Amino acid sequence: MKISKPILLSLFFILLSFSGAFSQKSNGPIFSKTTYQGNDQVYKDYPLAADEFYNPILQGCYPDPSITRKGGDYYLVNSSFAMFPGVPIFHSKDLVNWTQIGHVLDRKSQLKVEDSGISAGIYAPDILYNQYNDTFYMITTQFSGGMGNIVVKTKDPKQGWSDPNKLNFSGIDPALFFDEDGKAYVVHNDAPDKGKELYNGHRVIKIWEYDMAADQVIEGSDKIIVDGGVDIKQKPSWIEAPHIYKKNGKYYLMCAEGGTGGWHSEVIFVSDNPKGPYIPAPSNPILTQRYFAKDRKNKVDWAGHADLVLGPDNKYYGVFLGIRPNTKDRVNSGRETFILPVDWSGEFPVFENGLIPMEPKIKMPKGVTENKTGKDGFFPNGNFTYTEEFKSDKLDYRWIGLRGPREDFMSISKYGVEIKPFAVNIKEVKPISTLFYRQQHKDFSFSTTMDYKPASEKDLAGITCLQSEKFHYVFGVTKKGSDFYLVLERTEKGTSTIIASQKIELKGAIQLEVKAKGDDHEFSYSIDGGAMKNLGGVVSGDILSTNVAGGFTGTLLGLYATAANDAVPQ
Structure with missing residues (x-):
């Protein structure tokens, strides 16, 4: 049978496309069912009553929270450093x-973070709704790409934000304030x-x-408007994260003090003018966890870097960062977003x-009747x-x-x-x-579950537990000669060590798992759909x-692939 030239050409291009598809599949892993499961004892010990919810409200690396309100809608943002996309935004x-x-x-x-270390990039975003022009603003410091301090804005946070406008000042942690007289300020x-x-940590x-x-x-x-902190004679360190609020005709300046660590706190000042002078409250700090026993149960520490908002019950609330270290005082999940009611019945606000x-848990605002976390698209808790x-x-x-995207x-x-x-x-x-x-x-x-066959020793795919480019674990499949291997690599201070490797028969999909109980981590696999086998011990x-x-980040768990592998099985 004679086949016409157009048909031959069509068959050629069809075969070519199939060839390309198979080639791409052989070089890139396909990850299917992926499961994260959290099982902390504190949540078993503290079951919720009908009118309670858990603190933190955002578990994991969601630090430096800022919050704003338009009508009955609340919007919250966090630092994201070199993560892409940047500045996660939540609605409630x-x-x-x-x-x-x-x-x-x-x-x-x-977002220009393509050549920044993981803890560079976006620091301390501030989100604020300006009721006088019906516009949302987000101002932040971008330590990358020559950006510096920037501002973006939108009429609707659900519809995207403008390109950034670069601001003509140095420093970090900018925040906006819009006054009733139409004037605006940046602190x-x-x-x-x-x-x-005057000393190390002296900031203004x-x-x-x-x-x-x-x-x-x-x-x-x-x-x-503030030199050093509440009392410069005490050499306070790292006054930062400022916000201005107006109440009863007075201007309140709230800042973090003490640095993001064991001495972190929140302090408050008052003035009759947005440009000061600002007088510190006599009862500072208004929030801290620094005075308590290091071995206390269910420890929350490093509390500070806060922002205030009027809640649905007409009562003030403050969001802030904190950490929950494990029993070895390690901070693997990073700085998380917490919330507390704020008593502002007197001159100065105080976190209740x-x-x-x-x-670990607090009462819901009065009038809120249902905790829907983890259901109907709401963030789990x-x-x-x-x-x-x-x-x-x-x-x-x-x-x-x-x-990058x-x-x-x-x-x-x-x-x-497919990656x-x-x-x-x-x-x-x-x-x-x-x-x-x-x-x-x-x-x-x-x-x-991963479907993958590496083509060379330069190919590797699997999972990673990553704190930074210099500190992480990689657990993946690669090739050595004509054989397939599973390898577990530990990288500390940029130096990598092969903990264990195992030659495997790779006939189909492979299941990979990391399981942690506090500081103890175990990496396991299954190549036949059966019981998981440990590699490398604890x-x-x-x-x-x-x-x-x-x-400044918490641990990131990743589905990883590279064509530049240097983890050589033993």
Whole structure:
């Protein structure tokens, strides 16, 4: 039978497309059913009553919270450092039940973190609704891409944000304030004037007048309104994260003091004028956990970096960061978002129960009748299981990239999510081809099913527990000669060690799992769908802790692929 030339050409292109598809599948892993399960003892010991909810409200690496309100709608944002997209944004009607509605900085034109370390990038975003022009503003410091301090805005946080406007001042932690007379101001942390630094950690709070038409500070309008902190004679460290509030005709300046660590706190000042002078409250701090026993049960520490909002019950509430270290005082889940009611019946606000050891649960605001966390799209809280089969066209907002968009390396099909490996190793300060999920519990498991056959020794795919580019575990499949191997690698201070490796028969999908109980981590696998087999024994999670690895993030659990593997099986 004679086949015409057009038909031959069509068959050729069809075969070519199939060839390309198979080639791509052989080089990129497909991850299907992936499950995160949290199982902390504290939630078993403290079951909720009908009118209670758990603290923190956002578990895992959601630090530096800022909150604002428009009518009955609340919006909350967090620092995101080099994570992409940046600045997760949440919405609530009642301060109890939260949904993530996206990210403020979700485009390369807004977020330039492609060559920044994991703890650079976005610091301390401030979100504020301006009722006088019906506009939301988000102002932050971007330590990357030559950006510095920036502001973006929108009429509707659910519909995306503008490209950033670069602001003409140095320092960090900027926040906006809109006054009734139409004037606007920016306050921020900065260094003292040149030659006037008195001690290590000496910082100041500055204020600028802000031109809303130009979205820019007014040159020459800057003024130092706090020097050092509450009492400079005591050499207070790292006065930062300022916010101005107006109540009963007076201006209140609230700041963090003591640094993000064991001496962290929140302090308050008052003035008759937005530009000061500001007088500290006699009862500072108004929030801290620094005075209590180090071995207290269910310890919450490092409390501070707060923001206030009027709640649905016409009572003030404050969101702030805190940590929940494990029994070895390790901080693997990072700084989390907590909330407490605030008593502002006197001249100065005070966080209720914020000056005693914090409890794992609190009462819901009066009038809120249902705790819906973990149901109907609301963010989960307490112990929970989250299973992702990657069957939706839209990836859940909890999955993030590092230094670049997820869409640059992943695609979703009926088989799961396929990751196209970059020729970049996880140790490099570049965008990496990894989907990340935040660790949210001390005791957890993270497992996935992976369909993958590496083509060479430079190919590896699997899971990772990552604190930074210099501190992490990699547990994945690679090739050595003509054989397939499973390898467990530990990287500390940038130096990698192979903990264990195992030659495997790779005929189909493989299940990979990391399970942690506090500091003890175990990595396991199954190649036949049967019982999981451990590789490498019990290993320490020490390198996944902020107070070991340094930096500002919590542990990220990742689905990882690379075409630049350097983990050689033994």
